[in-house]
Amino acid sequence: MTNSSTNSAQQSILDNVLGALLPFAPLLIAIVFVIGVLVALHYILLAKQSHLTSEQKLPRQVGMLVLTIVGAVVIAMTLPVSESTRNQVIALIGVLISGVIAFSSTTMVGNLMAGIVLRVNRPFKVGDFIKVEGYSGRVTEMGLLDIEIQTESRELIAFANTLMVNSPVSVTRASGAIVSVDISLGYDIHHSIIEKHLLVAAENAELTEPFVQVVGLGDFSVSYQISGLLTEVKSLLSARSRLHKAVLDSLHNADIEIVSPGFINQRPQPDGLKMIAKMPHQATQEETSPEDVIFDKAEEAEKKEKSKESLMQTIADIDAKIAESEGEEKAALKNKKATAEAQLSALVQTKTKEG
Structure with missing residues (x-):
């Protein structure tokens, strides 16, 4: 009788424990399933792909974040509570996510979201010439939180991704950029003559499709602008300098003075002498590229x-x-890979x- 009573008591306790744990079975199954799926996906998408850069991992990390939120909602739906309480928990998760998004404009999350926008739209890439907030230079890095550019003075400046999204950004097209030089000359020379020599200067500066515009008529001078297409945008700084030199050489070789009409030189000079720099007869030295x-x-x-x-x-x-x-x-290809x-x-x- 004693053994039978003991067995009955133990069976009763076991039944009570199982009865108490049974409502938690769906929750435990959901937790194991969600954690298992997330761990497996993390290994496949991130841990195993060690060769990926942070920029390439970003879409996968965002996907894992979304799946984690979905997993949290799935676990909340299996809680052994009343339906109203379950809905409150799910609503709380939604409020937390909404709060993070609402405050993202001034936080790290805002820069992260702006970084996602930049990578989806791809308005520029590493190596491009851009201009933003009065600064111009080439993009050196596109991070998760900021963009770094190297300016013409070799400085490195980092801009928050939110600034890059909210501010106008000028991007020099990889197919070519327009290089221009403005110059003012007197009214005593017809514009057709000036245009001819400026076009020659643009060709000597290795620019394609050159064109000349009269951009201003001042009280004492005419303002011209010579422009041309530079296909190799990496040499943008060199091309500007080269065009300035070519304009000087072309006009001076044509015996055209580049000087203000109000120019006064106090030194006595013979009549008819023009202030034009002469080309030296020594061999020109090979120029170094400042972009390097x-x-x-x-x-x-x-x-x-x-x-x-x-x-x-x-x-x-x-x-x-x-x-x-x-x-x-197949073995050779695997070795090559x-x-x-x-x-x-x-x-x-x-x-x-x-x-």
């Missing part, structure tokens, strides 16, 4: 970005060939250390 010094970081960043894209495309092509190959050819992945990983690690 000014935009060194931007140039290096652009080269690494192109190398990274090339390696990723190579890996994708190899994957496509591996699926169609067999035997020794491993080499490309090692190069890509080394490139990403170098960029991370420099950052």
Whole structure:
């Protein structure tokens, strides 16, 4: 009787425990399922892809964030509480998310969301010439929270992503940029003669499709603007300097003075002498490109970005060939892929250390 009573008591306690835990079964299953799915996706999308840069990981990280929120809602729907309480919990999650978004304009989340917008719209990329808030230069980095540019004085300036989204940004097109020079000349020379020599100057400066405009008629001089298309935008600074020199040479070689009509020289000069600088007869020295010094970081960043894209495309092509190959050819392709992945990983690690 004692053993039977003991067994009955233990069975009763076990039934009570199981009865108490049974309502929590859906919750436990949901928690295990959500955590398992999130861990597996994190390993597949992020942990396993060590060669991806922070910029390439951003869409995957955002996707994981969305899935985490969905998982939290799924867990909340399985809570062993009344329907009204469950709805309140789900509403609380929605309020928290809404609050984060509402305050995102002045917080780190705002810059993160602006960074997502910039990567979706892609108004510019690393290496492009841009102008924002009175600053101009080449883009060196596009981070999760800010954009860094290198100015013409070789300074590095970081702009918050929210500023880049809310402010007008001028981007020099990769297909070419217009280079212009303004110059004022007297009324004593017909504009057709000036136009002819300015067009010659633009051609000597290696600009295509040049054109001349009369932009102003002053009291003492006429304002001209000579413009041309520069297809190699990386040499924008050199092209401007080259056009200025070409304008000087073209007008002076045509015996046209570039001087104010009110010019007065107190030194006695023979009649008919014109103030024109003569070309020296010595061999001209080869000019160095100022862009190599000014935009060194931007140039290096652009080269690494192109190398990274090339390696990723190579890996994708190899994957496509591996699926169609067999035997020794497949093994050789796998070795080639491993080499490309090692190069890509080394490139990403170098960029991370420099950052």
